[in-house]
Amino acid sequence: MSDYKNDQKLKPLVGVVSDVQIIGPHIFHTSGDKYLRALSQAADVIPVVIPCLQDDQDIKQWIRRLDGVFLTGAYSMVDPKHYGEQKIDKPYDYDERRDELSFQTIRSLIEADLPLLGVCRGLQDINVALGGSLYQAVQEVPGNNDHREDKNQPLDIQYGDVHNVNVTQDGLLHRITGRTQIKVNSLHSQGINKVGEGLTVEARADDNLVEAISVDQMTFGLAVQWHPEWKVAENPIQRTIFEAFGDACRAR
Numbered sequence: 001m002s003d004y005k006n007d008q009k010l011k012p013l014v015g016v017v018s019d020v021q022i023i024g025p026h027i028f029h030t031s032g033d034k035y036l037r038a039l040s041q042a043a044d045v046i047p048v049v050i051p052c053l054q055d056d057q058d059i060k061q062w063i064r065r066l067d068g069v070f071l072t073g074a075y076s077m078v079d080p081k082h083y084g085e086q087k088i089d090k091p092y093d094y095d096e097r098r099d100e101l102s103f104q105t106i107r108s109l110i111e112a113d114l115p116l117l118g119v120c121r122g123l124q125d126i127n128v129a130l131g132g133s134l135y136q137a138v139q140e141v142p143g144n145n146d147h148r149e150d151k152n153q154p155l156d157i158q159y160g161d162v163h164n165v166n167v168t169q170d171g172l173l174h175r176i177t178g179r180t181q182i183k184v185n186s187l188h189s190q191g192i193n194k195v196g197e198g199l200t201v202e203a204r205a206d207d208n209l210v211e212a213i214s215v216d217q218m219t220f221g222l223a224v225q226w227h228p229e230w231k232v233a234e235n236p237i238q239r240t241i242f243e244a245f246g247d248a249c250r251a252r
């Protein structure tokens with residue numbers, strides 16, 4: 001029988017919510033290479049980019065064909081109108097269509113109990129979609145550290161580990177990594193203020209900022225504020241996160 005008819009070899013298909021970027025005079029729907037490679041190499045799944053075409057198509061048309069969804073990081077900020085605040089006066093980029101697609105996808109995923117993994121902005125999307133709020137500039141909140149990267153540094157410095165996160169004992173992240181403390185990278189200006197409904201805090205930084213969450217009513221719903229995808233092949237602890245996500249997609 002031709003390989004094309006033998007569905008025993010099919011790997012899980014994982015949707016990756018895209019970002020909208022203007023390149024020249026045109027609109028593009030984009031996903032970062034490092035996320036797609038981490039899903040392919042560490043989670044051992046087939047990533048497929050979900051375009052921000054929610055005005056043309058029902059996200060359920062995607063959800064019914066997928067085995068999981070991944071929410072990437074992004075330089076854009078979640079629009080604070082989604083948690084009842086005005087934009088602060090910062091030179092931030094926003095991506096309304098990413099906001100909308102993320103929120104619609106998260107709600108559908110919870111309904112379908114499809115495995116979900118989020119990174120950085122992906123964690124923020126989940127928190128806001130479930131009624132939580134964000135600090136728009138974590139570094140300006142008294143008592144919080146500066147969680148931003150220095151964009152003038154080489155990428156290996158920007159994505160290098162810089163602080164510890166304290167993992168909630170016996171939580172999902174603890175069960176996956178086997179660790180109660182993990183050193184992680186940090187590349188974000190926004191961060192969780194009010195935790196959304198039905199979310200469990202899975203890790204906090206030393207300044208008490210929430211660094212990982214899980215979705216209570218999902219079989220596998222996890223998001224981390226750091227970037228485990230960065231050189232994941234060289235980082236066995238971060239690799240366990242992608243392996244666990246891939247296993248959850250395979251177990252569907």
Ligand SMILES: N[C@@H](CCC(=O)NCCCC(=O)O)C(=O)O
Pocket residue numbers: 032072073074075076077078119120121122187188189190191227
């Ligand atoms: N813009 C948000 C989220 C930060 C984030 O996801 N940064 C990564 C961008 C580049 C990449 O995809 O690695 C914030 O600043 O809080």
